[in-house]
Amino acid sequence: METGTTGGTSGPEWVGLPGGLLTLRRLLLVFWTGLFALVTALVLGLAAGPAWAALAGVWLPVLAWGWWLLGRNWLSWRYAERADDLLISRGVMWRQETVVPYGRMQLVEVASGPLERRLRLASLQLHTAAAATDAKIPGLAPAEAERLRDRLTELGEARSAGL
Structure with a gap:
């Protein structure tokens, strides 16, 4: 996995996808x-x-x-955990950056199809109240996907408790 910051020291810490x-x-x-x-x-x-x-x-x-x-497409996928939201960035020609606030998450699930399981991969799917803001991070190591799921669920519950 690649980890690094972009644009100075105050930017988010981006994490790239593993090669699987x-x-x-x-x-x-x-x-x-x-x-x-x-x-x-x-x-x-x-x-x-x-x-x-x-x-x-x-x-x-x-x-x-x-x-x-x-x-090129694989290199464009990355995500960053911030204090209040999760950033997902992807795309080469048409760059998309999705911001998912922790308090808006309704469901976080880990999925793995037969080929993904064979290569030890999993996808993290985030569901929010608005279907247009659902987000997915494909190709994670299963342990990382589960860690993210647990962390995002915990942060989501903490943020939504204050509503």
Whole structure:
């Protein structure tokens, strides 16, 4: 995990995502582009002849471009815990920064699908009263996701008790 501050000493302490999420997304990219290349080669090979099957190579630049984009996207994900809220920042071209006040959180859950469990990953999902402000942090280590869940739940209960 990367940790660091941005823009001076008074800024939030940002935490990057571990590399497991990047591995998962790149594995899925290789699987799907490989499958599309195989189907393309089979269809063109059977319909137009073996020479046309070589056009399945068009998926190689798609794979390379997707590989690079996934790396850039993964680097853009980060989060920071502040005194009154949680910041989640993501995006390369269209940067999004979500601020979730602890007192507005209604539910904090940790989820992990079959592929995520295989790679020891978990996602943290934050639910608030307004559906538009729900936030998610994917690709965390399960222990970190559980730590965050417990901490955010505790802070949320403390902040909402004063309302």
